[in-house]
Amino acid sequence: MPSWQPTFLIRLSIALHLSALMLIAVEPGQWRWALGIIIANHIVLTLAGLWPRCNWLGSNWTQLPAAAIARNEVAMTIDDGPDPLVTPQVLDILERHAVHATFFCIGDKAERYPELCREIVRRGHALENHSQHHRHSFAFLGYSGFMRELQAAQDTLALITGQRPVFFRAPAGLRNPLLDPVLHRLGLQLASWSIRGFDTRIGDAERVKSRLLRGLRPGAILLLHDGNAARTAAGIPVILEVLPAVLAAAAAAKLNFVTLRQASGDCKSRGTT
16 A cells, blocks of 8 residues: 655645744744744644545545546435434435435444444445544544544444445544544545535425535535434424435436445545545
């Protein structure tokens, strides 16, 4: 495997830190300028980590590769499962529309519902890594913390399904510069999305559907949730109200749904799109 290569921003950050240290060593009275440089750099790094679709910290799929776009392909990705009540209904909807999706599953939930994970794979969908515990503090982990979370999920999901994930999606899409070398070491490709419906917070199915349909175009990576799904006024998980309409709209637009693995040729090499 080729060695990890930092992005331009990471290389620039290293250079700025070294320059600040040299400035302090040569001109100790200029420590305020040196500190200001470091603080400004860390603000930029923090903002990049809080921007889920940013690729300044490393390779990050925000749309499908060019070849998939040329084939009018799109991807439906579904996060935070498996959920024993919602996921089976999502699988039935996908089967009725003859669509394969990518499920980003949480390791500890997979351990509770292993048969559901196997059913996802049995029906031809891809099951990928969404961390072991989906911690709210995920973006604040260090290298070792990232390695533990991702490796645990890799082992959990591979043991259950017999397939090792090749894609990773960070909880809420948030991360820091130490994630990319971990992804490289584990052979995982970071994937975010082109458009999301905010269906964990918005209970209005029409609003969620409208957001997704606005971004429905060749190469789009769509995001919905079977786990932690918001409920409509009638108590129905939003994804169950929205998914059939989005799938039908894609079919009418002659768009073809594929998994991220299918779009990437099983992600044999990490790259940026």
